[in-house]
Amino acid sequence: MREAVLKNNTVLILYFSRHGSVAALAEKIAVGVVAAGATAMIRTVPNLNPDFNSDYPALHPLIEKDELIQADALALGSPVRFGLMAAEMKAFWDNTSDLWLKGQLIDKPAGVFTSSSSMHGGNEATLLGMMLPLLHHGMVLLGIPYEEPALHQTQTGGTPYGPTHVSGSIATTLLSAHEQQLAISFGKRLATIAGKLS
Numbered sequence: 001m002r003e004a005v006l007k008n009n010t011v012l013i014l015y016f017s018r019h020g021s022v023a024a025l026a027e028k029i030a031v032g033v034v035a036a037g038a039t040a041m042i043r044t045v046p047n048l049n050p051d052f053n054s055d056y057p058a059l060h061p062l063i064e065k066d067e068l069i070q071a072d073a074l075a076l077g078s079p080v081r082f083g084l085m086a087a088e089m090k091a092f093w094d095n096t097s098d099l100w101l102k103g104q105l106i107d108k109p110a111g112v113f114t115s116s117s118s119m120h121g122g123n124e125a126t127l128l129g130m131m132l133p134l135l136h137h138g139m140v141l142l143g144i145p146y147e148e149p150a151l152h153q154t155q156t157g158g159t160p161y162g163p164t165h166v167s168g169s170i171a172t173t174l175l176s177a178h179e180q181q182l183a184i185s186f187g188k189r190l191a192t193i194a195g196k197l198s
């Protein structure tokens with residue numbers, strides 16, 4: 001963290017996760033948010049798949065749109081689904097045109113995170129795609145600067161576009177040390193910039 005936050009801002013960490021990997025990243029981002037002196041509000045979105053057979057019990061409440069308006073910053077997470085964000089998360093954003101019409105998210109800092117099973121399975125493409133609705137809403141996008149040593153060192157996940165986890169073929173939710181470090185650093189940065197902008 002470069003500077004302390006100026007007041008107790010709230011960072012909304014909004015994610016979808018089927019097997020817990022994205023949820024594990026969300027928890028680490030929250031650690032960074034809290035370390036920077038801000039409040040972490042973790043929320044999820046409803047499952048849409050009728051065949052859904054998750055081994056991950058959702059631990060966090062479903063998002064209410066007012067919470068998105070009230071938050072000072074946003075970290076948005078989804079698993080990679082064929083190189084894109086999950087339909088569940090896309091459906092959430094497809095239902096935000098009322099906020100868009102009123103410009104209610106303009107100038108809020110935001111960033112994105114994801115988990116893929118394979119190293120080159122589309123995690124960066126997914127992160128970039130997740131940024132697009134946030135840009136349409138006028139949000140201020142943040143990634144992870146290369147001053148963070150783990151970004152140079154990682155042999156697992158973690159990108160300048162946002163935190164990632166490579167869960168592997170057995171879909172482990174255990175994050176590597178570098179993945180954890182980058183998620184924490186990202187949370188600190190979101191909280192710090194939110195404090196500067198508010």
Ligand SMILES: Cc1cc2nc3c(=O)[nH]c(=O)nc-3n(C[C@H](O)[C@H](O)[C@H](O)COP(=O)(O)O)c2cc1C
Nearest residue numbers: 017018019020021022079082083116117118121167
């Ligand atoms: C329908 C579907 C599509 C997927 N597409 C990809 C993909 O394109 N590339 C990849 O590496 N992993 C892909 N995966 C694997 C998930 O992204 C990966 O297991 C991720 O870690 C799951 O996150 P979660 O544990 O939070 O649900 C896909 C999984 C599903 C169910």
